[in-house]
Amino acid sequence: MALIIGDECINCDVCEPECPNGAISQGEDIYVINPSLCTECVGHHDKPQCMEVCPVDCIDKDPDHxxxxxxxxxxxLRLTA
Incomplete structure (x- = not known):
């Protein structure tokens, strides 16, 4: 399941550099996660790094993905091939 950033995002800029897949970018109003690039850090880390560093806990699993x-x-494996 990919992750999604909620409206509570405060644009603090800490999640984007933590994503090993480059799935996080600045959206129109808040940061967004590209579900085709998000692996929840599987293959890189034990836990999603964006969730670990988010100071307002606004990142959750995306029920649409x-x-x-x-x-x-x-x-x-596809992304790192």
């Missing part, structure tokens, strides 16, 4: 661990790992 459901993926299991195996799917996230396959995406990681």
């Amino acid at each position: 459901v993926e299991d661990q195996e799917g996230l790992y396959k995406k990681y």
Whole structure:
């Protein structure tokens, strides 16, 4: 499952550099996560790094992009090939 940044985002800039896949970018109003690049840090870290550093806990699983661990790992392999 990809992650999504909620409206509570304060644009603090700490999540973007933590993403090993470059999935986070500045959107029109708040940061956004590209679901085709988000692996929840599977293959890189034990926990999603953006969630670890977010000071307002505004990052959650995206119900519109459901993926299991195996799917996230396959995406990681495609992105790092």
